Amino acid sequence: MRLLFSVLLGVVVVACAGFPDENVDPTKNNKATYNKDLKECREDYPEQGSGVHYRQWIGCMKLKGWK
Template sequence: MLRILFMVLLVAIVCSCGAIPDKNIDPAKNNVANFRKDLKECGEDYPEQASGVHIRQWQGCMELKGWK
């Protein structure tokens, strides 16, 4: 039972991490360096939480920075 719960949680985490926007609407900013910088800033603004709510906050933050 515990093994199944762990696997479901792991799949949920992996799927949610893939949902962070990775294409910027501004072609000049659409590169790995800007993506990492913006993601780091969002991570500083919204620290990780055990509940996983920080992932939604990071998604919103990245969208505000122009990432889709």
């Protein structure tokens, strides 16, 4: 049980560390646009118990121009 928890915690930390936060388009590089895009990605890829949704959100944000 501890091993599983440790692995899941490690995956979450690594996924969050690589989350895109800057847009290649300077006009979209603001908090409102970021929140809107992240909300859309969260709607497209709902949370899952395995944590795979973090990678899906990151991929979605990268498609929207966030790096």
